[in-house]
Amino acid sequence: MCYSSCSQLLTQIPTWLILVIGWFVVHRLTVKREQRKEARECVDAFVRTLREIEVRAISFHQSDVLEDNLARALRFDIQRTIAKLKRQPFASFRISSDLLKEFRRAITLKNFDSKNFKCQPANSPILRGIANAVDDIEDQLESEYERIYL
Numbered sequence: 801m802c803y804s805s806c807s808q809l810l811t812q813i814p815t816w817l818i819l820v821i822g823w824f825v826v827h828r829l830t831v832k833r834e835q836r837k838e839a840r841e842c843v844d845a846f847v848r849t850l851r852e853i854e855v856r857a858i859s860f861h862q863s864d865v866l867e868d869n870l871a872r873a874l875r876f877d878i879q880r881t882i883a884k885l886k887r888q889p890f891a892s893f894r895i896s897s898d899l900l901k902e903f904r905r906a907i908t909l910k911n912f913d914s915k916n917f918k919c920q921p922a923n924s925p926i927l928r929g930i931a932n933a934v935d936d937i938e939d940q941l942e943s944e945y946e947r948i949y950l
Contacts, residue, residue, distance in 0.1 A: 836949045839889040843945050846884065847938050850903075853877050854934045857907045858927055866917040871908075878904050893944035899936050906933040 853874065860870045882900050884890065906929040911917055920926050 835889075839945060839949055842889050843941050846881075846890070846941065849877075849881055849884075850934050850937060853881065853907070854930055857930050861911055861920040861924070861926055861930075862922075864919055866914045868914075871912060874907060878907060890941075892948060893941065895937070895940050895944065899933070899940055903933040903937055906930045 856870065856877075857874055860867060860874060863870075882904070885893065885895055885900070906926070910926050911920060
């Protein structure tokens with residue numbers, strides 16, 4: 801009788817080990833998938849924010865008169881957006897500080913004070929520079945997301 805129950809117990813050990821290891825693997829893969837999903841949502845939200853700033857910057861540069869409130873809001877939004885890159889999940893992303901400087905410069909370096917302000921045409925180098933700066937940051941974000949999560 802003892803031999804039979806010991807034998808039965810020994811045959812069940814591999815089954816229980818497979819069950820526990822399987823649960824652990826599935827749990828780990830689920831956690832990684834959720835982290836990847838959350839990071840993707842953060843990247844998408846960040847890109848939407850960049851695009852919103854781009855739209856407002858273009859609107860600012862194409863307005864007939866300089867709007868001080870919009871200029872101030874753009875400066876703050878640029879500062880906040882760049883600060884977001886220091887928090888998770890972006891803290892592990894390697895985003896070039898040159899890209900961030902170019903983003904800020906594209907919007908605020910030229911045509912941003914009342915003395916030199918002029919309405920910019922649709923094909924303006926200033927507007928092209930803003931779009932290019934946003935695209936460059938978006939490309940870098942996508943590359944870093946792929947490097948880390950895929």
